[in-house]
Amino acid sequence: MAEMLSNGETPEILFWVGCSGSFDDRAKKITKAIVRILNHVGIKFAVLGTEESCSGDPAKRAGNEFLFQMQAMSNITVMNGYEVKKIVTGCPHCYNTIKNEYPSLGGNYEVVHHTQLVQELINQGKLKVQGGEFKGKKIVFHDPCYLGRANEVYEAPREVIQKLDVELAEMKRSRANGLCCGAGGAQMFKEAEKGNREVNTERTEEALSHNPDVIAVGCPFCNTMMTDGVKHFNKEQQTKVLDVAEMIATANDL
Amino acid sequence: MISILAFLLLAIAGTAWFVVNMRKVRRNILLGKEADRSDRKSERIQTLIRVALGQSKMVTRPVSATMHILVYAGFVLINIEVMEMFIDGAFGTHRALSFMGSFYNFLIAFFEVLAFGVTLGCAVFLIRRNIVKVKRFLNKELDGWPRTDANLILCSEIILMSALFIMNAADQTLQQHGDAHYHAAGSFPISQLIAPLFSGMSDGSLIFIERFCWWLHIVGIFGFLNYLPYSKHFHILLAFPNTYYSNLELKGKFTNLDAVTDVVKPNFDPSYQPITDPNSPQRFGAKDVFDLSWKQLLDAYSCTECGRCTSSCPQNITGKKLSPRKIMMDTRDRLEEVGKNMDANGGTFKDDGKSLLGDYISTEEIWACNTCNACVQECPINIDPLGIIIDLRRYLVMEQSSAPNELNTMFTNMENNGAPWQFSPSDRLNWAKEN
Incomplete structure (x- = not known):
């Protein structure tokens, strides 16, 4: 971001990478897929790089409001300094937090999730999509809680997936009734309480009951949980867990 | 006659x-705390007609x-x-x-x-x-x-x-x-x-x-x-x-605590004027029913214990102790107990050494929550068990410093590195250099 501004350029959009997308080896692939899409359509975008800090989501859901607001204020100070207008995030948790919880602290931006941006680009004709290796394959989409129920975005990821000429199967628990992957609410960072089974096992079992070629996700945390779930059932050979952005980038050789 | x-x-x-x-x-x-639900009246009436009169959320x-x-x-x-x-x-x-x-x-x-x-x-x-x-x-x-x-x-x-x-x-x-x-x-x-x-x-x-x-x-x-x-x-x-009086905001939008903003914001904006009254300091989060909002208490009285929330809760489905319905039932039971205490003591509450958190709801229950909003989505009359769970967590973290150890580690990482994991902030852009 700083580099762009010093060159006298103003980015159209800020790509908020998020902690997973920056540090987690699996999620970095999603980050790169999003970058490939943005580069392909020629959008002028920037990232905050080392000036980005956690959105504060896991702290807020865990009840640490102080830490959340400290994170939010430092991010808002940086972004307002750069006069950021529009943000695309690679993670529904960052998306939700920045879109809904930053405004009353002074951070007002137009925030979209990457699946919404991809849908917009396709609808505007800027991104032409072919099915490629996914053509005719069976896909189930797992709704991320913080994109679906939390923000009522159900159609964007589905419309994008359907552009790949695939057979999109719906789990019984989908859209508003979608079942959590087990990561949200800061559960990603702690052991589960005592019970019969793990939430991700329950959810992956449901997804695998459709015998999909791909379990499509839109969240790096869901990605981790569903990938672990597929491993739990020894189905890595048959079923891949992929982010919608990865599917688009791969199918179109971006 | x-x-x-x-x-x-x-x-x-x-x-x-x-x-x-x-x-x-x-x-x-x-007895609950202030919560402003006086806005967007026509939208509220529409919600009442759709959800209560029309029972639109029952049909699932x-x-x-x-x-x-x-x-x-x-x-x-x-x-x-x-x-x-x-x-x-x-x-x-x-x-x-x-x-x-x-x-x-x-x-x-x-x-x-x-x-x-x-x-x-x-x-x-x-x-x-x-x-x-x-x-x-x-x-x-x-x-x-x-x-x-x-x-x-x-x-x-x-x-x-x-x-x-x-x-x-x-x-x-x-x-x-x-x-x-x-x-x-x-x-x-x-x-x-x-x-x-x-x-x-x-x-x-x-x-x-x-x-x-x-x-x-x-x-x-x-x-x-x-x-x-x-x-x-x-x-x-x-x-x-x-x-x-439903929450009309998107479900993902949690409240920002004003009392916390008053502490945090002056660090970033010296001209900041506090929102809350400094003369009536409030507890951060909720330990007892007095710390919840009146709407959360109305929720508790309104619950008919149908259990749609619990049957859609990922943690309950997988056998954990958390049950959103129990959160609402406990809140009402404690509130009724407080009410009876007041009746017996001439209208003022006499400390009984008990509280909602601990005597009714255990920490094991509230730490299990995924904050996935399935319970809120399911409730046929727009009750919000999640809001209570978060307020109880806030009390545990900010007043008691008693989060599970792994979460304390996550907090420390975020404070020191700006990420929930132990990575150096200077490595944040490394992905751009990798193939």
């Missing part, structure tokens, strides 16, 4: 007792939704007939509205059909709870009183409707006998089926049966009304205000 007096006495006592109890409920709810489960509609429609519309019974009770008339002629006959017939729907619905509900044993009615939090409460309500509704049918059957037999007081009025598609049972009886017995059932119905209605504030069935009244 005696029966008129008895009726008026019953009506006055029944209403007065109800008003007294409702005032207590109101007092208890207002078609069997219970259909049965519930039958019971609900019956209960709402049969009140028109109850109005006539009140007039008859107060003036000693019989079927005071029968001057409407054929329209009246239609109404009475219509109410009988509705009453049949109520009976059928309640019977199916009893079967679902006690014979089919639908999973969400088996959870531990329903053991004891809550399960009895549910069965009591269903049985009393069936008794109330049966009284109506028997009363009408006796009445039409008396009408056929040409009794002067029982002039021909009404049309009875359901009760005519049981009327033959009464054909051989004397007028005296018939009048006794008719009067007995009339009184049973009237006493039953006042009894039922006064039972509501003690019961999960309170939702038939509170669903309406509760949906009106």
